[in-house]
Amino acid sequence: MNKTSYLKCFLPARCILFLIIFVAGAFISDRKISGISNWWSIIASAVNILTILFLVISAKKTGSSYRELIGYEKGKTPVKKMILLIVGFIFIGMAGLYAAGFVCYGVLPYSSPMMVEPIPLIFAILNIAVLPVTTALAEDGLYLGGGVNQIKNKYAAIIVPAFFYALQHCFIPTMFDARYMIYRFISFLPLTVIFCIHYHKKRDPLPIMIAHAILDLATAMTILATSADHSLYEKMINM
Template sequence: MGTLTWRGPASMLFARAGFAVGAQAGVAVVFALRGSPTPWHDAEPWLPVYGMLIDAGCLALLWRFTRREGIGLVDLVGVDRTRLVRDLLLGVALIPVSLVFILAGTYAAGWIVYGAPAPPYLLGDLPLPASLYGVLVWPFIWGLTEQLTYNGYLLPRLQVLTRSTTVAVSFVAFAWSFQHVVMPLTFDAKFMAFRLLASPLFSVFETILYLRLRRVIPSAVAHALMDGATVAIPLLAP
């Protein structure tokens, strides 16, 4: 077994945010080459598509760091085959509870930033093939990778390195919340502040839930289905 150091967790803490900005920049370049006068803005709705680059980057780093520890990516999942069906059903059951935290954080952030309740952020304005990909494929890779990054990998290692569950939860919840500021990156200060403030309540809930279960499948299932809805709702009701 390898020795646990700060190198891996420190690299992963804001890896998803970094990959998000890089991936969006790549899409913006494509729009610029096609003559768009607002390439960065035009790239924003394509998060469900360029999200594959974010996930690929994170999975590559996780593979590298877990290999150094003498384990594999699958070890981060914490699969218990005897509980697999129950974990899948638990993931569906977690959706209403998760929505309470998501909506509470969203509307509270709306009051703080805009002085009025703000609805959840939905992803839309994509061609039909991209929207279908965003509903049927993207959420499941995204949900699992996000849970592996923050809960499966970061949280238990920060617990050990900081010797404090409270500090570990705080680090992970902040990094998890911060990624929403740049997904997509809009350069709208109020919207970015809104996205940051809307996320901590749910992020803390997710970390505490993982500490209780020590398995990522239930949260990954709930995460995937809710993310898919953020693409499906605008698709069904443009």
């Protein structure tokens, strides 16, 4: 039996943790939960770091490593093929976002304003590096290494991790609005399914992690731009 097979039980953990953090944060700050939604990227980076530590410690306790958990092997995929995969993953990710926005809000392209709302500039600068890297390591480590790798049934190994991989986004940030939560879920479900299918077949996380980091880098850069110039954010939400 795989000594890290228990990790699949933690697939819902990030959903629960984000929900608790945003509800508690709103209560402690005596604000509406929507009033702290702009802090989602900082909260996500913090939860990512906790997730990475959990994965590293879990692997170490079984005499393994994070690299072995995720199945990383240097040079497994040829460079040209990796570039094509990365471009394809990014295209699917963007297409999912646009399609979900059109389905839920009737707008194409649609971008949720709260996702690029300004934060203190110093945090926005720091998160340019922190958010993309930690998100790829944490989410792909948990849902691919701890999910796809640990579930024996080939169908469940794709469906279950992909479901929770997408579901967590309903709580980043947490908003008790059904349309918003459906939008967030279906925005990411196509990409998470493709990630899990590809990883289940190839066991090569690198192109997935690079594409994932690039998508989050684009978001972090947009937050930096709106944080540096608040009028840019006003223009975006009034478009």
